[in-house]
Amino acid sequence: MLIRKAIYSDHFYISVFAGFVLCCMAAGLETQQFIFLTIPFLTLIFLYIICKPEITVSLLIFTFYLGFPLIHTYMFGIFAADFVFLFLLAAFFSGFLKQEAELSLNSPSSVKKINNIIFIFFIFSFFSVLFNLHLKETRDIAVSVLYMFNMLQLIFVFRIFSVKEIASMREKCVNLVLVFSLIEVIVATIQFCQQGEASVNSLRNVTGTLYSHHAMLGNMMVFPLAFCLYRFGLSGRLARILYFTGALISLFVIVISGSRSTLVGCVFSIVLWLLINFKISLKYIYSIIAILIILIGLFIFTPLNRIILDTIADSSGAKLDLSSIGRILVWKGAIMNFYHAPLLTKFFGIGIGNYYTMKYSFRLIENTNFASGAHNNFLHILIETGIVGLIFFLVLFGVILSSLKRKAAYDNLSYYFFYLTITLLFSGLTQETFWFQPSFCRLWLMYMVFLAFCIAGDKNEQQNIMALK
Numbered sequence: 466m467l468i469r470k471a472i473y474s475d476h477f478y479i480s481v482f483a484g485f486v487l488c489c490m491a492a493g494l495e496t497q498q499f500i501f502l503t504i505p506f507l508t509l510i511f512l513y514i515i516c517k518p519e520i521t522v523s524l525l526i527f528t529f530y531l532g533f534p535l536i537h538t539y540m541f542g543i544f545a546a547d548f549v550f551l552f553l554l555a556a557f558f559s560g561f562l563k564q565e566a567e568l569s570l571n572s573p574s575s576v577k578k579i580n581n582i583i584f585i586f587f588i589f590s591f592f593s594v595l596f597n598l599h600l601k602e603t604r605d606i607a608v609s610v611l612y613m614f615n616m617l618q619l620i621f622v623f624r625i626f627s628v629k630e631i632a633s634m635r636e637k638c639v640n641l642v643l644v645f646s647l648i649e650v651i652v653a654t655i656q657f658c659q660q661g662e663a664s665v666n667s668l669r670n671v672t673g674t675l676y677s678h679h680a681m682l683g684n685m686m687v688f689p690l691a692f693c694l695y696r697f698g699l700s701g702r703l704a705r706i707l708y709f710t711g712a713l714i715s716l717f718v719i720v721i722s723g724s725r726s727t728l729v730g731c732v733f734s735i736v737l738w739l740l741i742n743f744k745i746s747l748k749y750i751y752s753i754i755a756i757l758i759i760l761i762g763l764f765i766f767t768p769l770n771r772i773i774l775d776t777i778a779d780s781s782g783a784k785l786d787l788s789s790i791g792r793i794l795v796w797k798g799a800i801m802n803f804y805h806a807p808l809l810t811k812f813f814g815i816g817i818g819n820y821y822t823m824k825y826s827f828r829l830i831e832n833t834n835f836a837s838g839a840h841n842n843f844l845h846i847l848i849e850t851g852i853v854g855l856i857f858f859l860v861l862f863g864v865i866l867s868s869l870k871r872k873a874a875y876d877n878l879s880y881y882f883f884y885l886t887i888t889l890l891f892s893g894l895t896q897e898t899f900w901f902q903p904s905f906c907r908l909w910l911m912y913m914v915f916l917a918f919c920i921a922g923d924k925n926e927q928q929n930i931m932a933l934k
Contacts, residue, residue: 532676542903575868597816612818615901626917635918646689649673663768665775668723679904683724690715691885730892798825814851842893
């Protein structure tokens, strides 16, 4: 009876926690390992996150901008976002269990369809890894396992952020991206001003808060570009000026980041927009004039002209720079390897995450016959997961694009996210934009967060009439 009273006393849990703190302090002082002293604070933070699931939403978005991985080896890294993802799961499911009222798991059919395709892709990728297991070393298996974990992250993050109560936070999350991107603008501009010359090679040092050029500041800045245009279409006159300026600044950072892949994606997206919206009208003509003025401004006030000239090494235009030649050689080797691969390997691939184990039949520019990736999203997926995996990937983005196009009729964010997706897919022609390598995995995770916000929205709650028709 006394024990029962003690356990159910209002002070029991406080007493237990106090004892826990004393134990941690004693352990820290005894061993001189002062990390023990942080454990009580970390415990409190964890418990607070469990009680406030919405905190983890902001925290996850923040971690996309934290540069260096906590653990990094040749082909994979573990980032702060990976730990926050575990907090997110704990917070979400504790909130779900706590509120017996369901967290609206009755999602739109398009949400379930996208989630199911990724899950089937996950199952197939797991089978592909097992199929190649006898050929792999321990490190290769570890890389595959981590990539599979990253794919599970996509599935859970998309599912969690498509829940009605969390999807209602999308405007706050757009604000967060705009604020964090402003920090990227400041850091990237300082880095740009420190460069002695504005060549493609020197612009590789403009990385923002990210840890390398291959962490793709250019792709990250596509998000504030799209979000500024989204807000521009819904705002008053003064706010429009601010958001239009924000879109121009985002374009400026994409250029000074030296990300030619992202620039290629932007060009394809603009061309597609012009084709889809073709109409002989004053509005359409004004749009073309505005695009031309922006392009001329970029040529005059940014190193865009220098980037194009550096890509073509000599004045005759007959020779590409080493980076472009290297990509062509990597593509050639990937196609040759696929052509000569056994039939089963053609269908099931060499195993997710294991491109770097594939041996080329010739030496690349770096005097090696291995490449870390195909520098082409579609070729990379074809090699690692075979024809079947590539089909899943294409079907996934086919469903995503068709869903976004339908939602765009009444949701402005989906409208611009459709073109953001086109931009990133076309940038994937020269890099692995949508894959799980350390350089791109966080980008794909961020993409899934806002994709969920777009796809999961309810028509009755989204009365944003299209500004551009």
